[in-house]
Amino acid sequence: MAAWYEIASVFLTSAVKFFAGPILAKSFGFSYVQTILLTSIGGIFGVFLFFKIGSKLVHFFPNYFKPVTKKKKIFTKKNKFYVLLIRNYGMFGIALLSPILISIPVGSFLAARFFEGNAVMVRAILCMSVVFWSVTLSTFLFLF
Numbered sequence: 517m518a519a520w521y522e523i524a525s526v527f528l529t530s531a532v533k534f535f536a537g538p539i540l541a542k543s544f545g546f547s548y549v550q551t552i553l554l555t556s557i558g559g560i561f562g563v564f565l566f567f568k569i570g571s572k573l574v575h576f577f578p579n580y581f582k583p584v585t586k587k588k589k590i591f592t593k594k595n596k597f598y599v600l601l602i603r604n605y606g607m608f609g610i611a612l613l614s615p616i617l618i619s620i621p622v623g624s625f626l627a628a629r630f631f632e633g634n635a636v637m638v639r640a641i642l643c644m645s646v647v648f649w650s651v652t653l654s655t656f657l658f659l660f
Contacts, residue, residue, distance in 0.1 A: 566620060623642070
């Protein structure tokens with residue numbers, strides 16, 4: 517059986533930067549099923565944790581996260597990407613790209629900011645996306 521620090525490393529890595537979780541699990545020598553379970557549970561833990569933190573931040577600083585019309589906003593390429601993602605693809609776009617392209621904390625915060633009214637459904641969609649990417653990445657790693 518793997519040491520507790522290896523399990524904790526994969527779990528916490530999957531909660532924060534999901535893409536590195538399966539790679540780390542394979543390097544520690546976990547089996548295919550163990551990799552899927554650890555990365556899925558870690559990613560789901562990250563979704564719930566960061567969604568809760570994101571919704572608390574939005575309520576704690578309500579004026580900071582609302583658009584201010586007086587100042588001209590500076591848009592970076594990353595900000596433009598997030599705006600296009602939310603406008604064009606909505607919750608499903610955030611859920612699909614959150615574990616891989618943007619990190620789970622950023623994706624959960626965006627979901628909490630824009631789709632908090634339907635929190636149960638949003639969390640379920642984010643969790644399904646985490647499980648999908650866990651199976652996809654683990655399968656890819658163990659086949660090649």
